[in-house]
Amino acid sequence: TQTVSQSDAHVTVFEGDSVELRCNYSYGGSIYLSWYIQHHGRGLQFLLKYYSGNPVVQGVNGFEAEFSKSDSSFHLRKASVHWSDSAVYFCAVSANNYAQGLTFGLGTRVSVFP
Amino acid sequence: EAGVTQSPRYAVLQEGQAVSFWCDPISGHDTLYWYQQPRDQGPQLLVYFRDEAVIDNSQLPSDRFSAVRPKGTNSTLKIQSAKQGDTATYLCASSHAENSDYTFGSGTRLLVI
Numbered sequence: 001t002q003t004v005s006q007s008d009a010h011v012t013v014f015e016g017d018s019v020e021l022r023c024n025y026s027y028g029g030s031i032y033l034s035w036y037i038q039h040h041g042r043g044l045q046f047l048l049k050y051y052s053g054n055p056v057v058q059g060v061n062g063f064e065a066e067f068s069k070s071d072s073s074f075h076l077r078k079a080s081v082h083w084s085d086s087a088v089y090f091c092a093v094s095a096n097n098y099a100q101g102l103t104f105g106l107g108t109r110v111s112v113f114p
Numbered sequence: 115e116a117g118v119t120q121s122p123r124y125a126v127l128q129e130g131q132a133v134s135f136w137c138d139p140i141s142g143h144d145t146l147y148w149y150q151q152p153r154d155q156g157p158q159l160l161v162y163f164r165d166e167a168v169i170d171n172s173q174l175p176s177d178r179f180s181a182v183r184p185k186g187t188n189s190t191l192k193i194q195s196a197k198q199g200d201t202a203t204y205l206c207a208s209s210h211a212e213n214s215d216y217t218f219g220s221g222t223r224l225l226v227i
Contacts, residue, residue, distance in 0.1 A: 041223075090156050
């Protein structure tokens with residue numbers, strides 16, 4: 001089975017700051033990794049995913065993430081946050097076949113102050 | 115294209131009551147998922163279908179929960195006798211088996227008192 005760990009429960013930043021959200025996983029086989037954003041009271045919206053190839057993947061709204069096999073990590077970054085980036089961010093993994101369902105971390109709440 | 119539609123948006127029940135949640139996936143998506151998301155936690159997969167067939171329901175509490183997708187399109191998740199521990203948001207998602215991205219609905223927020 002695969003597991004996902006998001007070490008930061010809550011991150012506070014100011015508009016224009018950069019932010020990095022950490023995600024570590026454990027699984028021995030081929031793995032799909034993805035990030036989702038959830039605004040308060042809403043469903044999850046897809047940001048980006050990685051399966052193979054370039055370890056740095058670009059997503060929507062200026063987000064990018066970098067896969068590291070040696071560190072078992074898939075950290076999410078944004079160079080300059082906006083107040084609308086305030087939300088909960090979930091890292092998710094799926095083993096082998098992406099359509100088999102996702103295992104999510106506990107999420108990181110990001111609060112962006114003006 | 116229309117997104118994943120869920121209803122109702124909210125439900126408040128007393129323990130022991132039954133409730134059903136409905137999901138209309140994106141047209142053409144053959145795979146449909148139900149997730150349970152307790153407050154301040156990540157979503158947890160309950161069950162998923164490919165067309166009308168259940169592929170994995172190992173995390174579905176089978177004594178009180180049931181899910182169907184009879185025509186391979188819409189789906190219903192039912193709780194027969196709700197408990198306070200069922201309080202959560204229930205999310206539906208759909209995808210195409212050939213490696214497309216998931217699309218989530220807005221969820222149904224259930225409160226059991």
